[in-house]
């Protein structure tokens with residue numbers, strides 16, 4: 310059995326200055342780049358929305374970004390338009406060594422449902438195929454970096470654990486939106502309680 314590095318949503322729109330910029334989000338890029346050479350498998354997820362995606366506040370009359378709204382009968386945080394398919398904002402961070410990525414999972418492609426996790430949509434109705442991709446290759450452990458720690462990283466890690474993967478969360482390789490102060494720390498706690506182990510890129514590099 311083996312390990313894979315999982316890069317969650319390291320995309321331009323999630324970097325400072327992007328449509329849904331994560332504070333200090335660009336700091337995860339050098340960490341991801343440093344870790345890629347020490348893993349045999351390097352998988353990336355990409356938030357990949359159609360222009361009329363229902364998570365966008367612009368699709369809801371009178372709504373402002375970051376309000377709670379509704380999408381297909383379930384509660385939904387309404388986001389600024391971000392990661393629209395084929396736009397520069399949806400592209401991987403330009404400083405990311407994309408040539409080293411061997412598999413990309415796109416999510417959030419259905420306008421009627423959001424998909425924070427790289428494994429399933431938010432209703433757990435449709436799988437992205439990531440589990441199959443990993444199991445086929447004998448991967449049982451994921452090393453996770455990316456954005457945002459308190460949104461897509463959190464839901465990806467919780468699903469990974471529920472699917473039976475071991476998870477190492479790289480503390481210096483994640484950053485959160487922190488819509489409310491403390492969201493990121495609370496998310497890390499939640500992931501650890503669910504079974505994720507916390508580590509640093511330094512420890513992983515020293516071990517390699």
Ligand code: VGL
Nearest residue numbers: 318356388456457460461
């Ligand atoms: C994300 C909000 C909306 C993320 C994606 O990648 O964390 N956050 N869509």
Ligand code: ZN
Nearest residue numbers: 356391392417
């Ligand atoms: Zn999104």
